[in-house]
Amino acid sequence: MEQTLIKLQNLSKVYGKAAAITTALSQIDLSIVGGEFIAIMGSSGSGKSTLMHILGLLDRPSSGEYSLDENLVSHLSDNQLAALRNKKMGFVFQSFNLLARTTVLENVALPLIYRGVSTAQRRQLAKAALTKVNLAHKLLSLPNELSGGEQQRVAIARALVTDPQIIFADEPTGNLDSKNSLEVMDIFTQLNAAGKTIILVTHEDDIAEFANRLIKLQDGLLVSDSAQNNF
Amino acid sequence: MDFLTNIRMSFAALFVNKVRTLLTLLGIIIGISSVVMIVSSGEGVQSFILKQIQGLGTNTMTIMPGGSEGETSGPPAAVMGVTVTTLTLADAEAIADTRNVPDVLDVAASSPSGQASIQGSEGDVFTTIFGVTPNYFDIASTDFITGSAFDNDDVKSMNKVVVIGSGLQDKIFGDEDAVGKKIKILNYAYRIVGVVGDIGGVTFGVDTSKWAYVPVTTAQKLIVGVDYLMEIVVRVTSEDRIEAAKADIQNLLRERHKINDSKNDDFTIRTIKDALEIITLITGALTLFLAAIAAISLFVGGIGIMNIMLVSVTERTREIGLRKALGARYRDILWQFLLESILLTCIGGSIGFLFGIIGGVVVAHFGGWAFHLSIFSVILPLLMTIVFGVIFGLYPAIKAAKLDPIVALRYE
Numbered sequence: 001m002e003q004t005l006i007k008l009q010n011l012s013k014v015y016g017k018a019a020a021i022t023t024a025l026s027q028i029d030l031s032i033v034g035g036e037f038i039a040i041m042g043s044s045g046s047g048k049s050t051l052m053h054i055l056g057l058l059d060r061p062s063s064g065e066y067s068l069d070e071n072l073v074s075h076l077s078d079n080q081l082a083a084l085r086n087k088k089m090g091f092v093f094q095s096f097n098l099l100a101r102t103t104v105l106e107n108v109a110l111p112l113i114y115r116g117v118s119t120a121q122r123r124q125l126a127k128a129a130l131t132k133v134n135l136a137h138k139l140l141s142l143p144n145e146l147s148g149g150e151q152q153r154v155a156i157a158r159a160l161v162t163d164p165q166i167i168f169a170d171e172p173t174g175n176l177d178s179k180n181s182l183e184v185m186d187i188f189t190q191l192n193a194a195g196k197t198i199i200l201v202t203h204e205d206d207i208a209e210f211a212n213r214l215i216k217l218q219d220g221l222l223v224s225d226s227a228q229n230n231f
Numbered sequence: 232m233d234f235l236t237n238i239r240m241s242f243a244a245l246f247v248n249k250v251r252t253l254l255t256l257l258g259i260i261i262g263i264s265s266v267v268m269i270v271s272s273g274e275g276v277q278s279f280i281l282k283q284i285q286g287l288g289t290n291t292m293t294i295m296p297g298g299s300e301g302e303t304s305g306p307p308a309a310v311m312g313v314t315v316t317t318l319t320l321a322d323a324e325a326i327a328d329t330r331n332v333p334d335v336l337d338v339a340a341s342s343p344s345g346q347a348s349i350q351g352s353e354g355d356v357f358t359t360i361f362g363v364t365p366n367y368f369d370i371a372s373t374d375f376i377t378g379s380a381f382d383n384d385d386v387k388s389m390n391k392v393v394v395i396g397s398g399l400q401d402k403i404f405g406d407e408d409a410v411g412k413k414i415k416i417l418n419y420a421y422r423i424v425g426v427v428g429d430i431g432g433v434t435f436g437v438d439t440s441k442w443a444y445v446p447v448t449t450a451q452k453l454i455v456g457v458d459y460l461m462e463i464v465v466r467v468t469s470e471d472r473i474e475a476a477k478a479d480i481q482n483l484l485r486e487r488h489k490i491n492d493s494k495n496d497d498f499t500i501r502t503i504k505d506a507l508e509i510i511t512l513i514t515g516a517l518t519l520f521l522a523a524i525a526a527i528s529l530f531v532g533g534i535g536i537m538n539i540m541l542v543s544v545t546e547r548t549r550e551i552g553l554r555k556a557l558g559a560r561y562r563d564i565l566w567q568f569l570l571e572s573i574l575l576t577c578i579g580g581s582i583g584f585l586f587g588i589i590g591g592v593v594v595a596h597f598g599g600w601a602f603h604l605s606i607f608s609v610i611l612p613l614l615m616t617i618v619f620g621v622i623f624g625l626y627p628a629i630k631a632a633k634l635d636p637i638v639a640l641r642y643e
Binding site for chain 1: 550
């Protein structure tokens with residue numbers, strides 16, 4: 001857990017050109033070691049989503065350096081980034097992003113398709129991931145037959161199925177009621193306890209409290225970075 | 232990603248929008264079925280005509296009055312409705328002489344045709360009358376129902392004898408045997424010596440059963456009032472002697488007609504081989520032309536596919552973003568959408584192919600030729616469907632594969 005997993009140096013992200021330039025992130029320095037549970041907070045427009053997209057290799061910084069597992073990733077091609085995402089990362093989104101008209105089992109197995117895992121093994125791994133989120137009894141249900149909480153648990157199972165090092169969660173409780181939110185956060189806590197690095201974007205204080213490190217952004221600047229004791 | 236998973240995913244995606252998929256398929260089905268139907272019909276007609284011509288024997292050639300431009304290209308003047316009077320019975324007799332043309336087997340001549348109405352039991356029957364030499368029936372492989380042909384003496388003596396078609400016999404005499412009876416043609420009474428069935432060779436649907444044949448000299452003098460011929464048909468000893476005989480006849484006729492330069496030929500010789508080449512060329516071009524029109528409908532169907540694939544890409548932007556976030560590479564997304572459009576065209580192509588064959592069989596049945604399906608008419612639509620699937624699926628697929636995962640994920 002001592003090893004540095006992610007290291008950002010002087011990282012900036014700007015959108016637009018010349019006169020109409022918008023700075024989303026400005027000179028961010030950040031170091032994350034394996035096994036951390038980090039909450040990124042900030043008001044809308046603070047750059048927290050942009051930071052998460054860059055950390056999750058979905059977006060590229062305009063300048064500065066990003067090393068993952070002590071390897072620079074800025075120069076990698078789109079396809080190489082896709083392979084890295086598939087190998088090391090799992091994603092959970094606010095709006096679940098499950099494929100409609102596709103069974104829960106197949107939704108969870110989706111990342112494994114891009115790994116070249118055989119159909120039988122995909123099913124087996126997806127089933128195991130769904131068991132971890134207590135949805136082993138809903139394998140053949142369709143997403144629209146599930147509650148919001150259940151849908152988000154399916155999405156978490158999908159993030160878990162590849163056994164990634166890092167799980168990114170973008171406002172994972174944004175569309176859930178408080179009971180389901182707690183359930184989802186409970187799963188994240190367990191995953192973190194099992195050694196996964198969790199990076200969570202939220203604007204809710206009580207959700208951020210689950211993390212053991214809190215990073216606050218404001219207008220693209222990292223304004224605070226503090227450890228916090230969770231209960 | 233493995234191929235089978237990809238195919239399964241494509242099927243699932245197509246199944247989601249059943250009505251839309253069906254309508255898109257319709258365009259391809261119509262396109263492919265018309266191509267198959269037209270190409271197979273064209274081939275059917277071609278082999279039908281070729282067989283009819285080959286029925287005349289490949290060792291025959293036809294000499295028509297009037298020159299033609301080029302060896303086999305332009306039609307002879309006589310065919311174009313110009314009256315050319317340069318070919319005579321004496322020419323035919325000279326050709327028949329083996330001292331002039333060693334390979335000649337026999338020669339038939341026919342005069343221009345005349346028209347006459349013949350008084351029948353139920354009113355007048357309008358008929359076309361040809362003046363021919365006796366062996367004309369033999370070369371055209373005509374079957375005599377009763378009686379026989381007139382002979383060379385009848386030609387020499389300009390006798391008033393006639394061979395009538397079976398249709399004419401029915402109209403004039405009903406069930407009675409006509410042989411030995413007389414009919415009146417243009418004021419003269421002719422004795423009927425034979426009744427023939429359909430004439431052999433290419434008739435292109437013309438009812439030949441109401442035709443009548445008289446000795447060529449009789450026709451020239453009493454019916455048409457001319458002293459020239461419409462055509463001379465020459466049969467040579469064997470197929471491989473045909474070019475030699477053709478050259479002999481050319482020289483003979485040039486000598487007889489006092490022609491020094493082949494450019495000034497006042498006759499045209501067509502061998503069956505020439506005719507076969509021309510017919511093959513014409514039917515081939517016609518088929519290609521019709522197939523090209525059918526291909527336009529296939530093209531329109533293809534545009535329909537591209538349209539639907541573009542809609543599909545837009546509708547599934549979030550799905551594409553998600554897949555990319557989860558590790559799909561450029562080629563994974565490209566293949567996903569490309570396979571979908573190829574699948575669409577292949578399904579449409581298969582159904583269209585089936586309909587095309589059914590259509591081809593129906594058309595062949597009513598057209599009276601044998602249904603014909605060559606390798607070409609199988610391979611062509613097959614190739615077309617796959618190529619069209621790729622061509623019209625490629626742009627939407629590239630568009631999908633190029634999507635930025637973040638933009639796609641944010642898309643509402």
